[in-house]
Amino acid sequence: MTQTQESVVLDPRKFRDPDITADGDERASVALTHLDTLWFNTGTLCNLECVSCYIESSPRNDRLVYLTSAEVAVYLDEIESKGIGTREIGFTGGEPFMNPEFMIMLSDALDRDFEVLVLTNAMKPMMGYADNLLALRKSHTERLTIRVSVDHYTQQLHEEERGQRSWQPTLKGLQWLSSHGFRLAVAGRTRWDDETDEQRRLGYSRLFTEHSIFVDADNPATLVLFPEMDEQVDVPEITTACWGTLDQSPDDIMCASARMVVKRKSSKTPTVLACTLIPYSEQFEMGETLSEAARDVKLNHPHCARFCVLGEGSCST
Numbered sequence: 001m002t003q004t005q006e007s008v009v010l011d012p013r014k015f016r017d018p019d020i021t022a023d024g025d026e027r028a029s030v031a032l033t034h035l036d037t038l039w040f041n042t043g044t045l046c047n048l049e050c051v052s053c054y055i056e057s058s059p060r061n062d063r064l065v066y067l068t069s070a071e072v073a074v075y076l077d078e079i080e081s082k083g084i085g086t087r088e089i090g091f092t093g094g095e096p097f098m099n100p101e102f103m104i105m106l107s108d109a110l111d112r113d114f115e116v117l118v119l120t121n122a123m124k125p126m127m128g129y130a131d132n133l134l135a136l137r138k139s140h141t142e143r144l145t146i147r148v149s150v151d152h153y154t155q156q157l158h159e160e161e162r163g164q165r166s167w168q169p170t171l172k173g174l175q176w177l178s179s180h181g182f183r184l185a186v187a188g189r190t191r192w193d194d195e196t197d198e199q200r201r202l203g204y205s206r207l208f209t210e211h212s213i214f215v216d217a218d219n220p221a222t223l224v225l226f227p228e229m230d231e232q233v234d235v236p237e238i239t240t241a242c243w244g245t246l247d248q249s250p251d252d253i254m255c256a257s258a259r260m261v262v263k264r265k266s267s268k269t270p271t272v273l274a275c276t277l278i279p280y281s282e283q284f285e286m287g288e289t290l291s292e293a294a295r296d297v298k299l300n301h302p303h304c305a306r307f308c309v310l311g312e313g314s315c316s317t
Contacts, residue, residue: 014234028239030296032256034256036086038088048121064263067099071269096120116144133182141183154203200225253309
């Protein structure tokens with residue numbers, strides 16, 4: 001669908017006041033019902049620089065610096081000491097396998113019996129830890145899931161987003177993970193809007209079959225097709241009345257059950273954010289501890305509307 005320039009540009013009056021929308025309505029908020037998933041952004045440095053990376057990861061972007069394994073352990077300790085009951089630990093980046101202490105924090109989370117989800121491009125940084133991963137798979141087969149980003153099921157469009165020569169290394173990494181029996185998922189993009197989700201899933205299914213990659217393309221948990229995000233494109237603000245209009249519950253929104261830990265380049269200590277999608281806005285900082293972060297989140301960002309509410313997206317399993 002082609003939009004006019006007037007309909008694309010975000011109304012500058014929107015997403016200004018945390019409590020009131022541009023139309024004067026009460027802005028929707030989401031309470032933390034249960035911290036089911038705690039994400040750690042291991043750092044924004046990445047071996048790739050994608051065209052539309054929401055977090056702007058690249059080989060040069062270190063706005064979110066590497067977390068240390070000791071810093072991660074502090075939050076895992078808090079979960080255990082306070083009986084928070086978190087089920088899943090997620091690791092994202094940047095590229096997590098570029099963090100020199102990543103394997104330590106990954107092993108720590110698994111040894112504490114958390115389910116663990118790792119987001120990666122499955123390229124050279126990951127393959128450098130092949131032996132370590134095989135050891136972890138052997139001892140934690142059912143609790144470690146690796147989700148690989150494959151933006152499109154064709155090389156041309158995948159590399160349109162991720163750059164030349166990014167296709168074959170990712171495919172090789174996927175094949176390696178699959179052949180060694182890892183719990184595996186794939187994350188795709190919907191930025192090419194001339195396709196339906198059914199067509200996308202069929203395309204991925206053919207790719208997986210052709211290359212002996214054991215991922216069920218029809219299962220939305222193992223092939224995740226993420227809604228697109230663009231802060232500059234107009235989108236409705238979410239009001240308290242929208243829950244009834246859309247027949248949705250705030251309890252189903254990602255920030256009702258998840259938080260993310262980051263460490264800013266300018267900070268001495270990590271901080272907890274409302275979610276994985278809005279890493280740079282100070283208004284979404286919730287505190288330095290998980291207890292401090294158990295506050296309501298005001299849906300005062302385009303991503304809240306486009307990805308989470310209208311797109312019904314979630315980064316967790």
